[in-house]
Amino acid sequence: MLFTARCEDFTVDGDGVVRQDGRVVFVPDLVPNDLAEIEIIADKKNYLLGKIKKIIEPSPDRTRPICRHFGVCGGCSLQHYAYAAQLKWKENFAAQSLRRLAGLDLPLAKIVPSENILAYRNKAQLPFGKNSTVGFFKMNSHDVVDVRECPIHHADFLIVVESFRRFAREKKIPIYDEKMHKGILRHLVIRKSDYLKELLVGLVVNCREFGLRPELKQLVEEINQKLQTYKIVSVVANINQKKTNKILAERVDNILGSGFITEKIGGFLYKISLNTFLQVNTPQAEKAYTQIKKWCGSGNANILDAYCGIGTIALSVVEQAAQVLSIEEAPQSVKDAKRNAENNGARNVRFIQGQAERQSIETLGAPEIIIVDPPRKGLAAEMVSKILEIRPQKVIYLSCNPTSLARDLKPLASVYKVREIIPYDFFPQTTHVETLVLLQLN
Ligand SMILES: C[S@@+](CC[C@H](N)C(=O)[O-])C[C@H]1O[C@@H](n2cnc3c(N)ncnc32)[C@H](O)[C@@H]1O
Structure with a gap:
């Protein structure tokens, strides 16, 4: 069924909200004040799910999303909406x-x-997926999309991600399969400090010990040559052998460096480790x-x-x-x-x-x-x-x-x-x- 409506609001997930015959319709990618032709694609009892067929009159606040993964990744649901709005x-x-x-x-x-409205995040947590992909879960699924850009993180994060992706492939490290609870590499975690321009890299792994120490040291030297602003000062393995959705477990083994980066907040210095808030x-x-x-x-x-x-x-x-x-x-x-x-x-x-x-x-x-x-x-x-x-x-x-x-x-x-x-x-x-x-x- 097709109808025309003007978007009234966003849901907390960033979907547009319109009304049709008194019923609420959630429409992905629609922003408030867009006038659009919408097709109903599902009736979820409490609400309807719609799809944009055509935008008739775009909202003055609609902008072009800058990331190629927008709409697939659930991370930046408002990237198509002007910052003031x-x-x-x-x-x-x-x-x-x-x-x-x-x-x-x-x-x-x-x-x-x-x-900063881009590159503002000081932490990235990225799952490994089939064929040594590293990135983010597709919206509403656990399929990993290989991340090629992520504008809310510093560009140096991407260099680290690409290097670890290549490393996992070259060393043929088995990727963790959450259904079978088998494989080793689960997540790649990166934290940065702006005070000393340091990076801490964490590999979340499903094994008792993570080896490859000399290889990782060599990898870090290579990555550090490519990074523009930050330097990796520490690499740790987070040993997570549980069948759980929780990304990080308690045990952290230092592979390189002290396991900390140092940040300054409000005049105080803080040691930041991998698994703290x-x-x-x-x-x-x-x-x-x-x-x-x-x-x-x-x-x-x-x-x-x-x-x-x-x-x-x-x-x-x-x-x-x-x-x-x-x-x-x-x-x-x-x-x-x-x-x-x-x-x-x-x-x-x-x-x-x-x-x-x-x-x-x-x-x-x-x-x-x-x-x-x-x-x-x-x-x-x-x-x-x-x-x-x-x-x-x-x-x-x-x-x-x-x-x-x-x-x-x-x-x-x-x-x-x-x-x-x-x-x-x-x-x-x-x-x-x-x-x-x-x-x-x-
Ligand atoms: C939103 S963070 C805030 C941390 C800190 N105030 C900051 O600004 O970085 C919430 C913290 O509460 C801790 N936490 C969660 N449940 C708690 C509870 N019931 N009692 C005490 N701490 C808890 C978490 O481990 C986390 O460190």
Whole structure:
């Protein structure tokens, strides 16, 4: 069936949304304000799936995607939408989520745009596929597309990818088959530091030991000759022998170098290892941390930093605090966070390994400020209850998911006044939006 409609919105996956006879139709590649002829290709009960037959009048915000993999790769779903329009959409998406799900009809600050809208990511995680392909999973599948370009990563990343692809082919290293749970090479992970222009390369492998050490050293020397801006300073093997979708496992074997790169964020130096969390857009994260520091004021507060990762927020606020207590679930992150605090001479910060919501009220103490920066699923209900029981003067919430943020803010807002909401664009060319919120006791 064919019909003509004007696109109203994007879904969170970046598909266009139109309406036909009161039903919602999701249309890949369509952008808001496009007028298009659309064919219905599937009825999914709650919504219809459509396909563009012809764009009759393109949206003034439609742009030409610059990557040849656009539409196949699920990574940059907004690359065909002008950056100014992407920002507006994100602002609106965050505001709508808070209004609809938390009943918070509050003005948001203007979204903080990203300085770099391309080559902004400091990390790439690429699966190996059949015939030594390395790239990304095709949308809605586990077929690997051999990546030839990726504009949201630095061009040096591509040189590393191509060299490891060739290496895997030449050395005939068996590629991991997830269905059979056989083969060796699973993922290639690359991390960069802009401070020292360093790269850390991780090979995720399904074997007990990864050999080929002399060959890898030789390969790295060759790659380093070709790289323009960065240098590989470390190569590690991440030993992942589990039948799991999780990319990284605990065990990391150093093949070359120390297993770390060093990054500077907000005046502090951080050792970054392979399997710890770090925001992928470093300059944007730094802006959010600066704002958090400002909200912590110049007082001598006791601060709780739940979900602390490698300590980036804890160290940002250390000068504002009498004491910072930081909690983190991942053991490697806690190890790195302790070392980062020590290396930066921060003595008034303590780290606990474990789940924030599982800590007793006695352990959490009586902080005047609680900072939370949870993963996409947001806070556990017990964590919200604990915050309400402790009742700090301020709660600062950094969120990468407006939906879980709205759910968590609803109970908090019955006690706290939401003072400020600042959206940040950490992920240009995608629908992701980061939001920072300040809550204060009434
Ligand atoms: C979004 S990251 C934030 C890390 C850090 N604040 C930063 O800016 O880099 C969330 C962190 O919370 C950790 N985490 C996940 N669930 C947790 C829990 N229940 N308790 C404590 N930490 C948790 C993750 O391992 C991850 O390091």
